[in-house]
Amino acid sequence: MELRHLRYFEAVAIEMNFSRAAERLHIAQPPLSRQIQQLEEALGAQLLDRKARPMQLTPAGRFFLEQTVQVLGRLAEVGEATRRIAQGQRAWFGIGFVPSTLYGLLPELIRRFRADHPEVEVSLSELTTVQQADALKAGRIDVGFGRLPLGDPDIQAETVLEEAVVAALPARHALLRHERLSLALLAEEPLVLYPARPRPSYADQVLQMFRGHGLAPRVAMEANELQTAIGLVAAGLGVALVPESVRRLHRDDVDYRPVAEAGVVSPVIMNFRRGDRSALLGHFKELVSSRG
Template identity: 65%
Template sequence: MELRHLRYFEALGRTLNFTRAAEQLHIAQPPLSRQIRQLEEELGAELIDREARPLALTKAGTFFLEQCTQLLARVKEVQEATRRISQGQRRWLGIGFVPSALYGFLPELIRSYGEQSKGVEIVLSEMTSVQQATALKSGRIDIGFGRLPLEDPEIICETIAEEALVAALPLKHPLLKSPRLTLAALAKEPFILYPVRPRPSYADQVLQQFRIHGLTLSSIIDANEMQTAIGLVAAGVGVTLVPSSVQRLRRDDIVYRPLSDSSIMSPIIMNRRAGNDSPDLIRFCELVKIHAKGTPPTPRPRRRRSA
């Protein structure tokens, strides 16, 4: 198996169309089809359901596409890191983060560190908490911000902040009559759970909160990421729970409500590789604690003015 096989399959898996994939790869369609066949023979698994209309991935194909995407991203990072070293740019800091971390102090932290550390190139990578574990151990990132504690002796996990969870509901939802909502009320509604994979994830934290309170969700709609979940809420498909800092994502078609139980929280966890004591990383960690302590309170939802 060669890198070109991964690139070919990634293009096909993304487009689900041999013609478009071939055009993006700047090759003819017949060679692309042959290369995919060769790849399937080497793996001993069918990756494409050629009978489906439109074209579809098999379960093995879906798994392999995820792995291809990660491997190709890693190859690109290695190429860029090698280029930086060859040009004398040896100092860089890799930061992994879950999307919800961007609504808190992380953007200001990165700006502040960049201003104070002009000689350090900051490389940002969006990834789940589970993906951060692999990235830390491989050296792909130096530090990560997630929602889950990583049970790994090679990784140091530190909870730097706790965020209350709030409910996100569509406009005119009946539950909006209450200023605060209970988990019991939310459990009766179609509930949008994210991310659906990889697991464990923030989704498992949410499910655990319902279990602790002796509740079972009546209906679950899976979403791949938070932005998708928010969009589904806006469309009236269901409700969801988000960290309170997400209220900074101002949308006119979403209303947030605090929970009656203010102890329901989601942690922000800083992850780093044990034994990595580089001066740049230590300086960044010190700055993290300053910014985490200075995180402003979650903004209250804006009141709508009557027409």
């Protein structure tokens, strides 16, 4: 599957007519039809119901169109930003993050950095900590915020803070009568774990919190997203251990309690390329150091 396949499919899906789509793309109709067939073969899915009158998208086609529009839109944004940078109009600074850091210090840091550097194109990428290492070395981001130590000699890491971990429970759960909850009590409850993949991740940190105290939690559900995990807690499918800043995600059907044991924390770790002395990174690190 190549980029042209996405552009061709978008045109056909918009026009719902191969002839008009071919005119729109300034190509002949037979090659366009072959390109769409190649795309369907590559995906192993039929995207168009050609027997319908008028032609229609299949359910798979509707999903693929939604994703195609997003991908092509993002590529257009990247292209425009690249042109501005090449013309000297704007510098560029990439920030990677795991989702839970958006409930804590990161939004304020981004606001302050953008206020200080309005001329800079700031790019934000949601990435796991492990993905951030690859993105840093490839130059796709300049700094990353994760929760796992990477141990990569090419990446320098600074622990920004040690964030307390709290238990998220469904509203009216029996354990809410306690002001603090021990890991032993929590280990008796079904556990909602996130992210399910890729690993290693925060999920492994949570499991180690229990194992470090000789406990074996019962994992009832796994979710890929933090908000999904909180939703499963709200539905009564289990409890979850989350960074304390997640409490800012206010929900009437979820409540939180501190963990009784000392030292049950999840670090926020700032990662950047070792030896990177760029002025923008330097200023960003100063903002992190001076956060109040």
